[in-house]
Amino acid sequence: MEIKVKVNGTAHSLDVPDNTLLVDVLRERLGLTGTHVGCDTSQCGACVVHLDGTAVKSCTVLAGQADGAEVTTIEGIGRPDDLHPMQAAFRENHALQCGFCTPGMIMSAIDMVQKSDGRLDEAAVRDGLEGNLCRCTGYHNIVKAVLAAQDRM
Amino acid sequence: MYQFNYHKPSTLTEATSRMVEAEEGAYLSGGMTLIPTLKQRLAAPSDVIDLSGLPGMSGISIDGDIVSIGAMTRHAEVAASDAIPALAELAGGIGDAHVRNRGTLGGSIANSDPAADYPAAIVALDSTVRTSIGPIAGGDFFTGLFETALREGEIVTSVDFRIPDAAAYEKFPNPASRYAVVGVMVARCGDAVCVGVTGAGPYAFRATALEEALAADFSPGAVDGVAVDSSDFNADIHASAEYRAHLVGVLTKRAVARLG
Numbered sequence: 134m135e136i137k138v139k140v141n142g143t144a145h146s147l148d149v150p151d152n153t154l155l156v157d158v159l160r161e162r163l164g165l166t167g168t169h170v171g172c173d174t175s176q177c178g179a180c181v182v183h184l185d186g187t188a189v190k191s192c193t194v195l196a197g198q199a200d201g202a203e204v205t206t207i208e209g210i211g212r213p214d215d216l217h218p219m220q221a222a223f224r225e226n227h228a229l230q231c232g233f234c235t236p237g238m239i240m241s242a243i244d245m246v247q248k249s250d251g252r253l254d255e256a257a258v259r260d261g262l263e264g265n266l267c268r269c270t271g272y273h274n275i276v277k278a279v280l281a282a283q284d285r286m
Numbered sequence: 287m288y289q290f291n292y293h294k295p296s297t298l299t300e301a302t303s304r305m306v307e308a309e310e311g312a313y314l315s316g317g318m319t320l321i322p323t324l325k326q327r328l329a330a331p332s333d334v335i336d337l338s339g340l341p342g343m344s345g346i347s348i349d350g351d352i353v354s355i356g357a358m359t360r361h362a363e364v365a366a367s368d369a370i371p372a373l374a375e376l377a378g379g380i381g382d383a384h385v386r387n388r389g390t391l392g393g394s395i396a397n398s399d400p401a402a403d404y405p406a407a408i409v410a411l412d413s414t415v416r417t418s419i420g421p422i423a424g425g426d427f428f429t430g431l432f433e434t435a436l437r438e439g440e441i442v443t444s445v446d447f448r449i450p451d452a453a454a455y456e457k458f459p460n461p462a463s464r465y466a467v468v469g470v471m472v473a474r475c476g477d478a479v480c481v482g483v484t485g486a487g488p489y490a491f492r493a494t495a496l497e498e499a500l501a502a503d504f505s506p507g508a509v510d511g512v513a514v515d516s517s518d519f520n521a522d523i524h525a526s527a528e529y530r531a532h533l534v535g536v537l538t539k540r541a542v543a544r545l546g
Contacts (some may be wrong), residue, residue, distance in 0.1 A: 134292060151292035151334075152324070175322050176462075181384060187362075190384045193321045195314070197292040197336060241383065263464070264382025 136200040141209030155199045156180045156191040167207035167236045178265030181237035182206045188244035207236035219243050222282035230269035238265050242279045251283050288330045294339040298418050305439040308333035315393025318385050351449045357392025357442040372453035376403050381464050392442040398434045398489050401465035405490030410471035410482025412448035431488040450475050454541040458533050467525050468533040472541035486519050486530040496538055506539040
């Protein structure tokens with residue numbers, strides 16, 4: 134089937150098998166490998182992207198469900214010389230160790246902050262990151278980074 | 287995943303036709319259960335029929351004391367609504383933020399997962415499930431483990447809830463999945479007390495013995511001494527049937543205590 138998606142501002146028209154997952158469109162077809170596949174069972178959140186502005190687990194979205202939608206991935210939010218405030222806060226707060234969960238953490242955190250009017254406290258951040266697992270268990274600095282970033286977004 | 291044909295119909299008629307024509311069809315709502323099931327190859331439908339293209343299936347409206355919620359309304363939207371606070375709290379405790387951004391009311395109840403949260407509200411509140419064929423009383427909707435009163439090809443379009451005088455939802459979540467090991471909604475409508483239980487049995491049900499005790503004396507202490515029959519309760523690595531029966535009493539007490 135053919136799908137049309139706008140990814141990080143660029144429109145794509147792609148012919149994909151009906152049982153294709155959004156994460157595979159991003160990684161395999163568009164080469165956007167910043168979006169990771171961790172558990173592949175909707176639990177870990179390494180694959181989180183924004184679908185029409187909302188954080189979703191792209192391993193649990195069919196390509197057909199994203200037809201006509203706008204997708205933003207970790208590659209679409211900043212550049213190495215111009216980091217997104219959330220990326221900068223992660224760097225400054227040592228909020229990543231191995232880095233595997235980081236793209237999903239950052240995409241979840243941006244959505245959380247954007248929908249919060251800047252009033253997140255530590256408990257709200259921890260609750261909001263319920264669906265993102267860090268196997269280095271580096272949560273403490275991740276929470277610090279999200280709280281720091283919300284003042285700059 | 288096995289191969290399947292993906293469809294995104296734009297009318298209810300087209301959707302039901304696709305289902306009737308399919309060798310083995312599956313409706314796709316938010317996909318938070320179906321897609322993981324497909325990925326594990328626990329289901330092999332020939333056709334997946336995505337309901338997200340149907341018009342008028344999403345949103346929350348209030349008319350008098352009736353709150354109508356479209357079947358495709360995401361959990362996150364219900365969680366953010368103040369129409370029925372107990373229902374918002376229930377929705378806000380489902381899965382995680384990403385699941386709540388995709389999962390839907392209609393998809394949840396049509397699946398009749400014994401550990402889903404929404405079924406407790408469907409049976410505890412005065413509710414009507416509206417479908418492509420006609421209305422089904424909430425109390426008649428769940429009929430078995432992953433079984434509902436929906437007929438072949440029938441699609442849930444919305445659910446009407448009568449706003450209760452007061453209601454509270456308490457659950458004992460599985461610490462990993464946040465599914466309800468047991469969840470209890472207690473609702474008061476006039477003199478009536480309704481206790482809806484999910485997670486404990488093969489499908490959501492009303493605990494009538496608890497309701498009678500609470501109708502006579504609406505206090506946590508009234509729950510003491512009321513036997514909860516666990517003969518058909520679920521038992522798994524998370525909790526025995528007896529423990530689930532214990533949780534029904536504890537969670538009912540907590541809900542009653544919150545309602546003062």
